[in-house]
């Protein structure tokens with residue numbers, strides 16, 4: 001059997017695995033193997049629908065060593081005034097550049113596409129999906145699991161509803177290819193039925209409207225309504241300083257002053273931090289989907305919304321819901337499956353373990369920044385070891401409590417409290433604080449440095465944020481109870 005020696009084996013060449021490998025490769029002399037079942041880097045972005053984009057600015061997405069995008073502020077469209085959002089094609093092109101131009105030239109990183117990592121009897125193998133050949137990997141330091149969240153998208157997930165013969169259900173990827181006769185194209189569907197209410201479903205609705213489809217031709221199955229982050233509060237730009245830092249302050253104040261999650265969201269809506277599509281429905285879901293106000297206004301044009309919970313079965317001419325309700329739809333409807341869960345909500349486990357790192361979000365919703373920060377701590381540990389003063393995993397884990405991913409709105413306060421506790425721990429670590437300030441994936445730290453003492457308005461926002469953050473630990477117990 002072939003063998004391969006390396007310091008680190010990273011499982012997965014998605015955004016998370018690459019952000020980790022990039023920081024570790026540039027901050028240490030470690031040898032790293034990055035393996036992925038897929039044939040090209042970028043993880044789920046390789047299978048994304050053609051009209052997908054990031055929902056947060058390109059400015060702080062990707063890996064630390066290579067900028068994504070040109071720093072453009074969009075001048076047209078619903079994202080007008082905000083930082084550019086890379087398209088799916090830009091994201092996959094970017095991750096290819098990361099591998100080719102930033103990782104491989106170090107001479108210490110290998111990318112192994114079409115290879116599955118399998119672990120058995122305490123040993124780690126790379127299995128080629130093309131030849132079936134197994135390679136035993138001798139990992140000198142750690143296996144890095146960058147697949148823990150098990151990201152799924154409609155094109156690759158397993159549906160949790162039945163599709164009867166003759167019913168047409170496709171993933172969003174099929175929409176731009178509808179003209180192709182072999183996909184049943186050339187025949188306009190009577191009605192487009194969007195199944196699901198997350199970010200993908202919103203992207204589909206926006207794209208259909210943008211293509212000129214009248215809203216009356218769209219039916220939207222919304223099992224749950226979702227709160228959305230107002231994209232104006234996520235802009236790493238001085239012009240948006242009050243919106244972004246003010247929104248952070250508003251979130252801290254809400255954690256301190258409110259007693260229910262519902263109250264928190266309503267308060268944040270009033271402060272312009274959170275948005276919802278339908279003002280008369282109380283959203284119960286929160287996955288950090290981020291939208292511009294202009295996009296939400298567009299989505300409101302779709303008024304045929306079915307709120308009967310999840311669909312159990314799609315039949316020609318009918319939707320059957322889990323609650324037993326049957327709703328008629330035109331026979332020639334085309335249903336778009338937007339029901340993938342995106343990330344599995346798995347238990348939080350320690351990030352640093354003997355011989356292993358399990359990458360999880362330590363700042364939410366920033367998986368790439370989180371992975372880079374963990375890699376920095378690992379690289380710092382290697383340096384400390386060389387200097388004869390090793391750091392312990394206990395100390396590293398104290399800086400990296402995994403943030404529990406919210407699903408319902410009731411999970412949001414806890415996620416915020418854990419995220420803030422990490423942030424405060426980082427603030428007490430001088431070296432780490434400095435690293436964060438210069439990291440492109442942070443986005444916001446360097447804005448603070450641009451605020452002079454005479455800028456009283458912005459200094460007041462920072463003072464408000466600091467005061468609120470100091471209060472949160474006193475209210476934390478309220479939100480941490482199981």
Ligand SMILES: Cc1cc2nc3c(=O)[nH]c(=O)nc-3n(C[C@H](O)[C@H](O)[C@H](O)COP(=O)(O)OP(=O)(O)OC[C@H]3O[C@@H](n4cnc5c(N)ncnc54)[C@H](O)[C@@H]3O)c2cc1C
Pocket residue numbers: 011012013014015016017035036037038042043044045048052053054055056057061115116117118146147149150151152153200342365366367368
């Ligand atoms: C439509 C969409 C838009 C998004 N927009 C943003 C955004 O704007 N900003 C943001 O921060 N986040 C965004 N996200 C969140 C997104 O999930 C993350 O940014 C990121 O792309 C997830 O990367 P990942 O590496 O965790 O997962 P993946 O992309 O799924 O990569 C994991 C990789 O691991 C591989 N793998 C798993 N197990 C093994 C194994 N045993 N052996 C070999 N390979 C294995 C898989 O093949 C896969 O390629 C978005 C997500 C979606 C779906």
